[in-house]
Amino acid sequence: MRVALEATLEAEPAGPSAELAAFFEQYKRRAYQFAFQMVGDPDDALELTQEAFLRLHRHWSRRDPSQPAAPWLYAVLRNLAIDLMRRRAVRKQVGAAREPEVDQRVGPEALAVRRQLDAAVRRAIERLPAEQREVLLLKDFHGLSYAEIARVTGTTPTLVSSRLHDARERLRRQLARYL
């Protein structure tokens, strides 16, 4: 009987709420970090993350289940961030709000080098034009494919490839001494 019940429960497809809960659990950290990378402020990032998930929730039942939901989430976050930045007209520096957490087991010298390197990479990313910065972040930090980035940014995979190439070329030149 118990075996039969367990089999039934396992066979039961996850409902929309369960799906969204699983998606939320999987993407809450990445969503917040992308929002933070876009607006550079922890409070704004939190607000955008909350708003994005609430919007997804509102339209969740109408989404195409054959398509991954992640590009949709990133697209909503990106649009919210752009709206916010337009309203504020100033974008804060990414990472200015908080020092990165570093493994305390490493020595003070290595720690200093690591912090210096970290700051240099952040600055270099900061200096990228917005359209290059967003594709770099979506690719190298969030692991989206070119096709997914194209969906998020409303462009084409070819343009994504070109922007990514330009972004990396700039970074390669600026960070040459660390490479």
Added chain:
Amino acid sequence: MRPEEHEELKGMLSAYLDQELTQAAGQRVRIHLEDCPECRETLRQLQGLQRLTAQVEFPDPPEEKMQELERRLSVRAPRGLGWLLVSGGLAAWVVYALFMAMLHWRPPTVEEMLGGAVALGVLLLFVSVLRQRLLEIPHDRYRSVKK
């Protein structure tokens, strides 16, 4: 190799690194890399760059705020169905009340008038909230975001 062909292949290294090239284009880059020390060095630097950028840390979301959001999402789950049932139920009651009033018309008592005033007030409040929600729908630009 012509300089322009070298530049073209060099420009494909970023997509090569991401494994986003077609099989044929990837094969072209692989063959070119065997003979071009400059492109091999560029590719090495691009790989180093990827490692560098991957090491940059960004803050995690505050856990208590995420739990609060999770609760909000689960509380809102049955809201759509709730709106549908309340709207449908109220509409049916209004139709039924009007039908009965027309069928058995007589002057209403004071109790009926007071009850009717309260019911009408609740109905007006409900309609105004419903109207507000319906007006917001066309302005929600994210409805059209491709899912």
